[in-house]
Amino acid sequence: MTRIVIVGGGPAGYEAALVAAQLDADVTVVEAEGAGGACVLSDCVPSKTFIASSDVVTGYRETERFGVHSGGIEAVTVDAQAVNARVKNLAQAQSTDIHNKLVKSGVNFVAGTARLGVDTLGHTHRVEITPAGGDAPYAVDASTVLIATGATPRVLPTAVPDGERILDWRQLYDLPELPEHLIVIGSGVTGAEFASAYLAMGVRVTLVSSRDRVMPHEDADAAQAIERVFRSRGMTILNKTRGNAVRRTADGVEVELSGGGTVTGSHALIAVGSVPNTEGLGLEDYGVAVGKGGYVTVDRVSRTNVPGIYAAGDCTGVLPLASVAAMQGRIAIWHALGEAVQPLRLRTVASNAFTDPELATVGVSQDDVDAGRVPAREVMLTFAGNARAKMADLGDGFVKLFCRPASGQVVGGVVVAPKASELILPITMAIENNMTVDQLAHTITIYPSLTGSITEAARQLMLHAPE
Numbered sequence: 001m002t003r004i005v006i007v008g009g010g011p012a013g014y015e016a017a018l019v020a021a022q023l024d025a026d027v028t029v030v031e032a033e034g035a036g037g038a039c040v041l042s043d044c045v046p047s048k049t050f051i052a053s054s055d056v057v058t059g060y061r062e063t064e065r066f067g068v069h070s071g072g073i074e075a076v077t078v079d080a081q082a083v084n085a086r087v088k089n090l091a092q093a094q095s096t097d098i099h100n101k102l103v104k105s106g107v108n109f110v111a112g113t114a115r116l117g118v119d120t121l122g123h124t125h126r127v128e129i130t131p132a133g134g135d136a137p138y139a140v141d142a143s144t145v146l147i148a149t150g151a152t153p154r155v156l157p158t159a160v161p162d163g164e165r166i167l168d169w170r171q172l173y174d175l176p177e178l179p180e181h182l183i184v185i186g187s188g189v190t191g192a193e194f195a196s197a198y199l200a201m202g203v204r205v206t207l208v209s210s211r212d213r214v215m216p217h218e219d220a221d222a223a224q225a226i227e228r229v230f231r232s233r234g235m236t237i238l239n240k241t242r243g244n245a246v247r248r249t250a251d252g253v254e255v256e257l258s259g260g261g262t263v264t265g266s267h268a269l270i271a272v273g274s275v276p277n278t279e280g281l282g283l284e285d286y287g288v289a290v291g292k293g294g295y296v297t298v299d300r301v302s303r304t305n306v307p308g309i310y311a312a313g314d315c316t317g318v319l320p321l322a323s324v325a326a327m328q329g330r331i332a333i334w335h336a337l338g339e340a341v342q343p344l345r346l347r348t349v350a351s352n353a354f355t356d357p358e359l360a361t362v363g364v365s366q367d368d369v370d371a372g373r374v375p376a377r378e379v380m381l382t383f384a385g386n387a388r389a390k391m392a393d394l395g396d397g398f399v400k401l402f403c404r405p406a407s408g409q410v411v412g413g414v415v416v417a418p419k420a421s422e423l424i425l426p427i428t429m430a431i432e433n434n435m436t437v438d439q440l441a442h443t444i445t446i447y448p449s450l451t452g453s454i455t456e457a458a459r460q461l462m463l464h465a466p467e
Contacts, residue, residue, distance in 0.1 A: 002026065002337065005127045005140055006329075007114045007281065008148035010037025011322040012313030014098055016146050016329030021105040023337050028140060029107055030114040030129055034092075035099035038150050039322050041091050042170040047193060049087045050173070051354050053078070054197035058356055065393055078201045084173040116145065116282035116309075125308055128282075144308050144336040147281065147288075147296055148329060151274035151314035158245035158256075159185065159270050165253050166246050166268050169194060178203050181265035183255050185243035187214040189353045191271035192226070196355040199235050206236040206263055208243045208255065215353060219366050219414045221380065221400065222359045226416065229357065229396050238263070246270070276315040293317065300343035302332035310336060318344070321351055347411075348432045352421040357397050360424035363412030363431045364402055376402040376411055379460045381453050383417065388448035394418065397450075401427065401437070401457040408436040408465055410458075417450055426454055437461040 002025040006013045009031030020027040033041055057078065063070045102109050110131060117126035117139055124141040131137070153168040155161065161168045167175075169190055180203070184195045187209035199205045207214065207230070214230065214237065215223040231237060242258035252266040278294045289297040289305045295317030302310045312328035314320050327344060334341040350362040368374040380400040383389030389397065394417060402412035413427035430440050440458035445451045 002144070003124075003140070003142045004028070004144045004146065004333070004336070005030065005114065005125075005129075005142040006146045006148060007127070008037060008146075008150055008277075008313065008315075009033075009035050009098075009102075009109070010039045010148060010150050010313060010325065012148035012150075012325035012329035013037065013146065014102060014329075015326040016148065016312065016333045017102055017107045018105055019330050019333040020337070021102075021107050023333070023339070025333075025337065027107045028110060028129075028142075029102065030110045030112055030127075032111070032113050032132065034095045034111070035102060035109065036091075036095040038152075038170075039325075040095050040098065044322055045094055046087045046091045046173060047169065047190075048354055049090050050083065051193060051197045053083045053086070054200035055356065057202070058200045062393075073202070076202070078178060080175060080178045084175070087173050113280075115280060116286040116288070119286065123308065125286075144310065144333075146302075146329065146332050147278075147283070147304075147309070147311040147315060148313045148325070149277040149281065149315045151276045151320070153270070154273045154275050156185075156243075156246075156270060156272060159243065159268065161270060162248070165248055165266070166270065168270050172269065175267075179265070179267040180204065181206070181252070181267070183208065183243075183246075183253065183263060183265040183268045184271060185246070185255065185268060186271035186273070187211070187237075188217065188271065188273065189215055191269070193354050194269055194271065195235060196226075196230065199230065199233055200356060204234075204265075206238065206265060208238050208241055208257070208263075210240070210242045210258075212239050215359070218353065218359055219361055219400070221366065221398070222361070222414050222416045225396055225398065226353075226355050226357065226359055243268075274314065274320065276317065278315050291317070298328075300331075301335040301341060302328050302344075303335070308336070319346060319349065319351075321349065324349055348428060350421075350424045350428045352424065354421070357394075357416055357418050358420035360415045360420035361413070362424055362428045363410075365412065366400075366414075368412075369402060374402075374411065375405050377405050377461060377464070378402045379457050379464075380414075381457050381460070383450070383453060386448070386450060386453050388450050388452070389417075391448065392418075394450075399423075399453045399457050401454070401461060403437045403461050405466060408438055408462065410435055410437060410440060413454075415454075423450055423454070426451060437465075 112131040245256040296311035310332035313325035353359040397417035400414040410430040437458040
């Protein structure tokens with residue numbers, strides 16, 4: 001029987017384990033935190049659950065425009081402890097569900113840590129496992145090892161989290177009450193999502209952004225639209241400014257800014273990216289190539305440079321999305337067990353920022369087109385003319401579509417709207433299936449619906465095709 005050891009039980013690890021068990025391999029997953037890993041227990045699932053509570057609050061904003069007199073958003077109160085308890089309970093329930101699914105599939109789930117041992121003769125790799133709880137360490141020889149250890153919030157030496165006033169995003173759910181004034185350092189997707197959620201809950205928010213706009217790596221039109229919403233709702237955004245240091249004060253924090261000034265608040269959230277969890281795994285001693293920043297170097301089927309050693313997820317630095325991690329893990333096992341496998345394709349990977357409104361993208365970007373890396377035609381339609389958007393009073397969103405200049409093949413798209421994470425799917429499917437704007441334009445959509453703007457964008461691209 002083929003023996004596989006997976007180090008890490010997040011999306012990359014547990015999805016890989018389920019594939020391996022389905023193919024009758026002997027599978028061991030070693031995970032220190034619990035099934036689902038940090039993604040389920042402290043990162044993605046908790047943050048999106050927290051955002052779901054903020055969405056409920058947003059529903060009370062300016063209801064009078066709809067003829068509904070609710071007392072307005074000022075009348076809404078948020079019980080921080082109840083919100084955080086729901087976050088933690090849901091995360092733990094999801095972890096339990098994943099654990100039960102793994103065990104039911106025949107996976108051996110070990111709570112603990114693991115590292116590569118000494119090189120062994122033959123086509124096996126020795127993995128040294130240290131169980132949690134004080135049980136004796138032991139070794140397992142496996143034909144395939146998958147490293148799926150994820151990543152951890154980056155710590156600034158001048159702003160070390162203390163869990164009370166200076167926080168990383170995993171510590172927010174331990175706060176006994178909502179911050180009075182939250183200073184968010186870092187305006188990438190994570191910083192923007194939490195800034196958006198706390199703003200919706202009535203917290204005063206200052207967002208420190210080192211670039212000229214929030215979410216600088218996202219579509220510029222989309223990021224600017226969301227920044228306008230943030231500012232209109234009262235958020236203070238400090239563009240082209242860095243938080244050089246954070247210090248505790250008697251009753252809060254003081255953030256030293258790169259421009260020489262300071263800003264004070266009750267709490268500071270440090271959201272300046274992540275670092276891979278690759279130390280202490282014995283990778284270098286075993287000869288596994290580790291690149292800049294500590295990320296494991298892999299190819300498009302998740303192989304490292306050492307035969308039989310694979311890696312997947314955030315520890316590889318390929319694309320920090322749970323969906324990509326899961327697919328990397330599945331691909332690794334399919335390849336290791338000799339199944340037919342298609343190498344990882346990032347051009348059809350959709351991503352989403354869970355701000356309010358949401359920002360979803362897929363395929364080629366505006367930067368690709370503007371820089372001449374990808375020839376494409378584009379059209380952007382605001383929701384100003386969309387009947388469903390008018391009914392819901394959605395004035396801030398839009399749909400953008402990219403296609404090949406001659407063939408009209410759909411190659412990219414952007415959606416800014418509530419539930420953009422759902423609305424991006426038709427564009428993703430069009431790209432995945434090599435559809436043209438003609439085919440998309442001839443697809444009948446519900447009227448009225450926001451998806452109607454997607455087909456309308458396709459019709460405009462079809463009508464303006466080059467002769």
